[in-house]
Amino acid sequence: MKVFKFGGASLKDEKAIRNVASIIKKNAKENLWVVVSAMGGTTDLLERIIALSQAGKNFDTELHQLKQYHTTIAHQLLADTRAIDQILETFFDDLKNNALLTGDYDFVYDQVIGFGELLSSTIVHQYLNQEGVAAEWMDARNLIHTDSTFREGQIQWNETEKKIKAIRPHLKNTILTQGFIGYNEKKETVSLGREGSDFSAAIFGYCLHADSVTIWKDVPGVMSADPKRIPDAVVFDELPYKETAEMTYFGASVIHPKTVKPLANRGIPLVVKSFIDPSLPGTRIHECHIPNLPPLIVHKENQCLISCKVTDYTFINENHLGIIFRAIHQSGMHVNVMQNSAISFSFCVDYREHKVFQLIEALSKNFEVFYNTGLLLITVKNYDTKTFNKYRSEKGVILEQSSRAALQVLVKG
Ligand code: ASP
Ligand code: MG
Numbered sequence: 001m002k003v004f005k006f007g008g009a010s011l012k013d014e015k016a017i018r019n020v021a022s023i024i025k026k027n028a029k030e031n032l033w034v035v036v037s038a039m040g041g042t043t044d045l046l047e048r049i050i051a052l053s054q055a056g057k058n059f060d061t062e063l064h065q066l067k068q069y070h071t072t073i074a075h076q077l078l079a080d081t082r083a084i085d086q087i088l089e090t091f092f093d094d095l096k097n098n099a100l101l102t103g104d105y106d107f108v109y110d111q112v113i114g115f116g117e118l119l120s121s122t123i124v125h126q127y128l129n130q131e132g133v134a135a136e137w138m139d140a141r142n143l144i145h146t147d148s149t150f151r152e153g154q155i156q157w158n159e160t161e162k163k164i165k166a167i168r169p170h171l172k173n174t175i176l177t178q179g180f181i182g183y184n185e186k187k188e189t190v191s192l193g194r195e196g197s198d199f200s201a202a203i204f205g206y207c208l209h210a211d212s213v214t215i216w217k218d219v220p221g222v223m224s225a226d227p228k229r230i231p232d233a234v235v236f237d238e239l240p241y242k243e244t245a246e247m248t249y250f251g252a253s254v255i256h257p258k259t260v261k262p263l264a265n266r267g268i269p270l271v272v273k274s275f276i277d278p279s280l281p282g283t284r285i286h287e288c289h290i291p292n293l294p295p296l297i298v299h300k301e302n303q304c305l306i307s308c309k310v311t312d313y314t315f316i317n318e319n320h321l322g323i324i325f326r327a328i329h330q331s332g333m334h335v336n337v338m339q340n341s342a343i344s345f346s347f348c349v350d351y352r353e354h355k356v357f358q359l360i361e362a363l364s365k366n367f368e369v370f371y372n373t374g375l376l377l378i379t380v381k382n383y384d385t386k387t388f389n390k391y392r393s394e395k396g397v398i399l400e401q402s403s404r405a406a407l408q409v410l411v412k413g
Helices: 014-030 042-054 060-077 082-099 105-113 115-130 157-170 197-208 241-249 260-266 318-331 353-363 385-392
Strands: 002-006 032-036 135-137 174-178 181-183 189-191 212-217 238-240 270-274 283-286 296-309 337-340 344-350 368-381 397-402 406-412
Touching: 002 014, 002 197, 014 032, 014 060, 014 115, 032 115, 032 197, 042 060, 042 082, 042 105, 042 115, 060 082, 060 115, 082 105, 082 115, 105 115, 105 189, 115 135, 115 174, 157 197, 174 197, 197 212, 197 260, 238 241, 241 260, 241 283, 241 296, 241 368, 296 353, 318 344, 318 353, 337 397, 353 368, 368 385, 385 397, 385 406
Parallel strands: 002 032, 002 212, 032 174, 135 174, 212 270, 238 283
Antiparallel strands: 181 189, 270 283, 296 344, 296 368, 337 344, 368 406, 397 406
16 A cells, blocks of 8 residues: 655646646555645635634635635536535535634634645545546544644554554555544544644554655655755655654755654655656655765744843853743744853744744743844755855854754844
């Protein structure tokens, strides 16, 4: 069995979905398990609906826009639209009701955010069946069990594996299911974090003992840098699990950071391939050794540098660090780079406005806090002298950190 994962960009319109269906059709003899994300831009729009609704504002325009988008594409693809029209009607009623739920923000968020995947998987499923690919739709939430950490569900591996193992012998057709979502024990939807569909594919791959997991992207494979920034970036034929996991840790957006581990644990190859040109070989991530890897450059945008300064002429000590790290942990944010001096400690996080300001407020009880936003974090792994010097002398560097393995610079603007 092979697992395929298609992201939002590969499902963004009628033409894109026809292309995805043709890739599935060509491989359908293999016993496929297909995981899809929401169609292009849907999750962002759902986030806007949630924010509006939770602020007590009207979200009819956004809801209408989302419904139009899905209905138009479904009608372009399907000859008989009676079934899909009814399903869409129900989904959008439920979506609206869930957006109006009250209670914890993250809980409400998760009761809404998964509709993107439910909608896309339903449309693709119907289209596949129309095109003669026998495909079965499955609700991923009945298989993926999580705890109740809304917006970042932690996988309950034992229950998840038991569920998937139980259905495995009965699988005949191509399975079509959603990424990004699971259920907690109360059967409430819990999402796995933004861009989490890759991780879902890895969970299924692991539990199914799949032969491979393929992530279909709009790039030819895993590259040494973002080709939009560095035109001479190269595509790797193969990469070791470890190297790939580290790249994602530093912010390479080609695969979600949690994807590699479960697959590495079972030695299941992870393949990154182009849905634009499926004839290209892509990158195979597996247990291998590659001598002389070129420098890998990862750009991470929208960073915020927070500096905590002690106010009473003492020095930053372990107690201060304890306070700072507890506050960061409680905020649910992750540190991307950090540095200390005698009287201050600085760290860089993704700029998620709401969370950042909560964190700054918490830290302000003990420190004088400064922050900068709109920063770019550049990480160079396996640097050579030339790249090392180039990135250190980049214009606007406000923080620099290097080890034997990697150089990181935080740049303004
Ligand atoms: N649709 C979700 C998101 O945009 C999950 C994913 O695409 O992987 O974050
Ligand atoms: Mg996506």
